[in-house]
Amino acid sequence: MAVFPNKTIAQPTYNDEEYLEVRGYENYPKKSTQAKGFDPCSCVSYAKSLVPYRESIGVAKNWLRNTDKAQVGGVVILKESPSGHVAYITKVWADEFEVDETNYVPCTRSTRIIKKNYDKIIGYWVDE
Numbered sequence: 001m002a003v004f005p006n007k008t009i010a011q012p013t014y015n016d017e018e019y020l021e022v023r024g025y026e027n028y029p030k031k032s033t034q035a036k037g038f039d040p041c042s043c044v045s046y047a048k049s050l051v052p053y054r055e056s057i058g059v060a061k062n063w064l065r066n067t068d069k070a071q072v073g074g075v076v077i078l079k080e081s082p083s084g085h086v087a088y089i090t091k092v093w094a095d096e097f098e099v100d101e102t103n104y105v106p107c108t109r110s111t112r113i114i115k116k117n118y119d120k121i122i123g124y125w126v127d128e
Contacts, residue, residue, distance in 0.1 A: 037049060039102075040103065040107050040108065040109055041102070041106070043060055043085050043087065043102055044059070046088070046101065046102035046103070046109070047063075047087065050088045051073070051075060051088070051125075051127060053125065059083035060086040061077065061079060061084025063075060063077045063084070064125055065077055065122065065123030065124060065125055066124075066125050067123070067126050068123065069124060070116060071089060071092065071124070071126050072089055072092055073088075073089065074089045074124050074125055074127075075087065076097070076114065076123075076124055077122040077123050077124065079122050080104075080120050084122065085101075085104065087114075088100045088101065089124075090111070095115060095117075096114060096116060097113070097114055098112070099111065099112060099114060
């Protein structure tokens with residue numbers, strides 16, 4: 001349970017296979033189904049549960065950037081808050097990409113589409 005002033009939010013639990021099936025991710029990168037033990041109130045915790053990035057970074061904006069292209073299985077680093085935000089890239093098209101993330105909506109796992117020319121993108125990380 002996460003406790004905030006005047007309210008308590010139950011931490012959600014996820015059956016990843018069921019979630020992926022419901023969302024229609026037939027080509028979802030296999031390692032993403034290994035998301036276990038993450039804090040849904042931390043985008044960094046969730047992204048780290050999906051990729052082999054183990055550096056201690058503190059806040060999202062400090063995530064290492066090693067490419068300038070969105071790639072499936074990679075991470076996008078964003079300046080959407082003072083501490084930044086990271087999200088796992090699930091699909092890529094010509095002008096946009098889809099991400100799977102936590103804490104964009106507070107303490108919730110969600111997906112959204114981001115335009116490649118979004119001015120809040122700092123960069124991207126991929127496993128090399």
